Amino acid sequence: MTTRHLLDVDDLAPHELDAVLALAERPELPRLLAGHGVAMLFEKPSARTRNATEMAVFTLGGHPLYQQGHEVGLDTREPAEDVARTLACYHRLLCARVFDHRTLARMADALDAGGFGVPVVNLLSDRAHPCQSVADLLTLRETLTPGDPSATALAGRSIAYVGDANNVCRSLAKAAVMAGMAVSVGAPGGYQMTDLDAQEIRELAGRAGRGGTLLLTEDPAEAVKGADALYTDVWTSMGQEDEAAVRRRSFAGYGVDARLLGLASPSAVVLHCLPAHRGEEISAEVVDGPRSVVWRQAAHRLTAMRGLFAWLVDAGTAGGPA
Secondary structure (H helix, E strand, C coil): CCCCCECCHHHCCHHHHHHHHHHHCCCCCCCCCCCCEEEEEECCCCCHHHHHHHHHHHHCCCEEEEEEHHHHCECCCECHHHHHHHHHCCEEEEEEECCCHHHHHHHHHHHHHHCCCCCEEEEECCCCCHHHHHHHHHHHHHHHCCCCCCCCCCCCCEEEEECCCCHHHHHHHHHHHHCCCEEEEECCCCCCCCHHHHHHHHHHHHHHCCCCEEEEECCHHHHHCCCCEEEECCCCCCCCHHHHHHHHHHCCCCCECHHHHCCCCCCCEEEECCCCCECCCECHHHHCCCCECHHHHHHHHHHHHHHHHHHHHCCCHHHCCC
8 A cells, every 4th residue: 555645735635634634623533653653853943843743643642752853964964765764664654844845755755665654744844834734724614614524614715825925825725725715825026826836726726626716916905805814924934034134125015914904804813823923924913813813723733733643644544543
């Protein structure tokens, strides 16, 4: 049987994503990782990702082992492929937070070629943040369609992402169109999705068959008009610190504040994957206000990891464990 990896959320078919969400929403899951270790390799530091991953492994009965990239000498002391093969000798899952998405692909290819049967899970790369997008869908289901566990609960709802169309934005857009949502992305020129990314997401929406759509615009007001949810992320991510001043100028007017929120649906909720820079990409009155669901979203990082791990441990067969 082919090993299932999660390098981005569209490594899951729509019905498989539905199964992950259903597992995540269960109050309890079997201790599917009992007697197993889970490798957690971090080139970048993290608060939510590390805590959520470790606690998800613990609640499923496993033992998480955290290590930083420099400890194993990723692509310096030895190549990423050998690091992956070594960790797969000891662990049931290999989770990694990396700078370069190609590192994850190399690890997955090496494990597949060696027949290790160990899934690789992307905890964040420059291209994608799939675990975050699962947490986002869980948050949206809980706040926009409470009490509706159906796979199509979010179909026809809308979400606007404002800011840098980065890794978080790409994975969010994929997950949202798979759920049937209308996605709009308001980003300035030079920071918008590429044509290739947009084409990939629209094709994904078509395959999902739930009516999901994607709109790209440089006008944040157009993006958020009537939206059921607003989403933003930092303007300057780790590794981009030298660009901070340029980015602040480029994103002037793209902050999610009371004015922008006022253009959305009167019941719109606000999401942010954190950390938040109040006064830049989001105002304090919005992120700390009554329509903010960022702490539910943060809590669902753990919920999401439980569902993902449970599904992957079962190798993606039969929609996860019974």
